[in-house]
Amino acid sequence: MAGGAASGGSTGDTYAPARGWLLLPAWVTLSILVLAPVSLMLVYSFLTKEFRGGVIWEFSFAAYDQFFCNRGLFGDEPCSIEWTYIQIFWRSIWQAGAATLLSLVIGFPTAYFIATRPERQRAIWVFLVTIPYWVNLLIRTVSMKFLLRDNGPMNEALLGFGVISEPLSIINTNLAVQLGLFYSYLPFMVLPIYAAVERYNFALSEAAADLYAPRWVILRHILIPAVKPGIIAGCILVFVPSLGSFLAPDLLGGAKTFMIGSLIEEQFKGNAGNWPFGAAASMILLTMVLILLLVFARAQAREGAR
Secondary structure: OHHHHHHOOOOOOOOHHHHHHHHHHHHHHHHHHHHHHHHHHHHHOOOEEOOOOOEEOOOOOHHHHHHHEEOOOOOOOOOEEOHHHHHHHHHHHHHHHHHHHHHHHHHHHHHHHHHOOOHHHHHHHHHHHHHHHHOOHHHHHHHHHHHHOOOOHHHHHHHHOOOOOOOOOOOOOHHHHHHHHHHHHHHHHHHHHHHHHHOOOOHHHHHHHHOOOOHHHHHHHHHHHHOHHHHHHHHHHHHHHHHOOOHHHHHHOOHHHOOHHHHHHHHOOOOOOOHHHHHHHHHHHHHHHHHHHHHHHHHHHHHHHO
């Protein structure tokens, strides 16, 4: 009895004594590449700007005060809300949300199509989706700018087919930025949804169809709830990097499409930068992202508890 329990019924973790050592490489990597840079940014956000760039090691709330307060030209007026940076944040959220929605609209059918192909063909389709990631993001964004410009291939083709009578001015617009973000992060939407659809039991859809359920009802009440974790993962993987992106706004947008990633990047360039302000904006962005992720996590936990 005892021997049987020990050999067949034990549920103990065989590697429990070595668990700490097994996790050590991951903890060291996270500490060096994640915790250390974030901690450095946090410290820098509370330092004083040096006139020629860099920081002075004097504690100050000036960077956060600059972000939230408008104290006039000479900085001696009472604090009033600084709407400039709040508007940049809101524009970033809106742009990232639009790119995420566009990626979902295109990515969900694409993932479903790939997951429903014969097993031998799926690897080929996944390979085709990931091919753009063999090229650097900067090169892909510049290529998108070349494609969308007034005398680019897209306008030349539309003019040649008589679809339009004059070139479409897309560069330096919100649409150009959204297309750039969509093109940059679409695979991040397709792959998680594909993995979820691939595990989906299609017998559920067949049973619903046998009971005369319309396709829209099957999609809304059976398929989407079953693959919802993949959809949420894809939305997070697209929204979060889109929120802090600066290549697409810089290369495809203009002054009216300035996003928070561009604002942060500008603060660390050359001697005119403001490192503490850039670090403060980074920490505000990080805090906002963490809050959004916590809201998602709590919503998922409540749904799971039900």
